[in-house]
Amino acid sequence: MVAITTDRLTKVFPDGTVAVDEVTIEAASGEFLVLLGPTGCGKSTILRLVAGLEAQTSGHVLIDGQVVDRLSAKERQVAMVFQDYALYPHLTVAQNIGFPLRAGSQAAADTDARVAEVAEHLGVRDLLHRLPGHLSGGQRQRVAMARALVRKPQAFLLDEPLSNLDAGLRAELRAEVALLARRLAVTTLYVTHDQTEAMTMADRVVVLRRGVLQQIGPPAEVYGDPATLFVAAFLGTPRTNLLQGAIYVEAERTVVDLGSQLLEIPPTTALAGRHNERVTVALRADALRPVPDGSAKGPVLRGEVRLVENLGHEALVHLDTGIVPTPIEDSQLEHPDPGQHLADVIAEDPPTGHPFRQALARMMPHGRQESQPATARTEYGFYPVYDAELDDQPPLGDVLVRVPAPVLPRRGESMTVEVDVDRLMLFDRSGTRIRTS
Numbered sequence: 001m002v003a004i005t006t007d008r009l010t011k012v013f014p015d016g017t018v019a020v021d022e023v024t025i026e027a028a029s030g031e032f033l034v035l036l037g038p039t040g041c042g043k044s045t046i047l048r049l050v051a052g053l054e055a056q057t058s059g060h061v062l063i064d065g066q067v068v069d070r071l072s073a074k075e076r077q078v079a080m081v082f083q084d085y086a087l088y089p090h091l092t093v094a095q096n097i098g099f100p101l102r103a104g105s106q107a108a109a110d111t112d113a114r115v116a117e118v119a120e121h122l123g124v125r126d127l128l129h130r131l132p133g134h135l136s137g138g139q140r141q142r143v144a145m146a147r148a149l150v151r152k153p154q155a156f157l158l159d160e161p162l163s164n165l166d167a168g169l170r171a172e173l174r175a176e177v178a179l180l181a182r183r184l185a186v187t188t189l190y191v192t193h194d195q196t197e198a199m200t201m202a203d204r205v206v207v208l209r210r211g212v213l214q215q216i217g218p219p220a221e222v223y224g225d226p227a228t229l230f231v232a233a234f235l236g237t238p239r240t241n242l243l244q245g246a247i248y249v250e251a252e253r254t255v256v257d258l259g260s261q262l263l264e265i266p267p268t269t270a271l272a273g274r275h276n277e278r279v280t281v282a283l284r285a286d287a288l289r290p291v292p293d294g295s296a297k298g299p300v301l302r303g304e305v306r307l308v309e310n311l312g313h314e315a316l317v318h319l320d321t322g323i324v325p326t327p328i329e330d331s332q333l334e335h336p337d338p339g340q341h342l343a344d345v346i347a348e349d350p351p352t353g354h355p356f357r358q359a360l361a362r363m364m365p366h367g368r369q370e371s372q373p374a375t376a377r378t379e380y381g382f383y384p385v386y387d388a389e390l391d392d393q394p395p396l397g398d399v400l401v402r403v404p405a406p407v408l409p410r411r412g413e414s415m416t417v418e419v420d421v422d423r424l425m426l427f428d429r430s431g432t433r434i435r436t437s
């Protein structure tokens, strides 16, 4: 098998859309690489550029170390499978699978043997005489994959192949596809926007956003050690808690001020130069553990239970903490507020009639303070920012917490959760990870 490399691959469409922006990735020989990202992030375009179905604006595609920019799709000897199967409706399964071979010069007997072999691999051997119209969605997708593999391609490119299937079948097929690719040791690029698919199938995950590579690594690494706020926000079920805060570094203490609550974290030299800096705190639900009040050893967050979603084996508690979330809209991550020390300005010098200060004053969640359970202003006085013109109410500061069944809290109850500081992640205003260890 062969390695596939994209070298600063860029695609700008004629209307100016930058679909792929200097993306460099390398799939090692036999590796299963999953391209993951939200709709429109350029996943399919990368696949089409590698397949030779689209011409790049700049950069290169290399297969087995050779630049293939000038080779046609056919000459590249890669096989692509699309989500809509693209089977010929008037041909039987056997004819569909054998189609790429029949276009060549292979003898009929060889073709039949190869069709039978690959049909066996994909579990469609009993369906060879059927027409695609008489197959289920899952069977059609297996046939499409068999057709792609029949010519023993150098690489296997799959574009959301399971997205037309129902949830049960998807789960079944994703395990099968991952196993098949490994058994055949075929280098695979697999496109999906489904994080479960990416996490379960990939050797390494490539996270993309707006055509730009965010992070590449094994699933556990990308999940557990995200490089950017986008990756932290995109990977995580239930959604990752993203909270606005500011860092305060004193002689003895390092504190993350969340506006209405404080988290004291172990002092670290990594934060020494970041006194007063605004940050986003990212906490996955599994970094939070409900504890009886007063019994926690580490830092805690307190709040009022606003909603309990009972999932059977556990519940998802929405805890109103009075903390203002960092909006995960793209603009916030891409165009951070340039005022590095906004928290400082407000804390030291409360708003007056100055126009700049008035604008800031509108963004302060004063009204919320009385009505929330834990919104007494902290000693540091950090004021999270939200746009009062856009939001009548401050955005809900719900923190999602997993609570094991059967003892579930009730709506309106107070709750204390201990924060696992080892799994607390900080991001600067540009969305880049601040590593604390």
Ligand SMILES: Nc1ncnc2c1ncn2[C@@H]1O[C@H](COP(=O)(O)OP(=O)(O)OP(=O)(O)O)[C@@H](O)[C@H]1O
Pocket (backbone or CB within 6 Å): 013, 014, 015, 017, 018, 019, 037, 038, 039, 040, 041, 042, 043, 044, 045, 046, 193
């Ligand atoms: N022919 C085209 N002309 C102009 N823009 C295009 C064209 N094809 C794709 N785009 C744009 O390029 C960007 C990337 O598209 P692409 O299909 O690669 O995204 P994707 O991540 O595969 O999305 P999805 O998950 O929805 O398939 C999008 O903004 C899309 O609108």
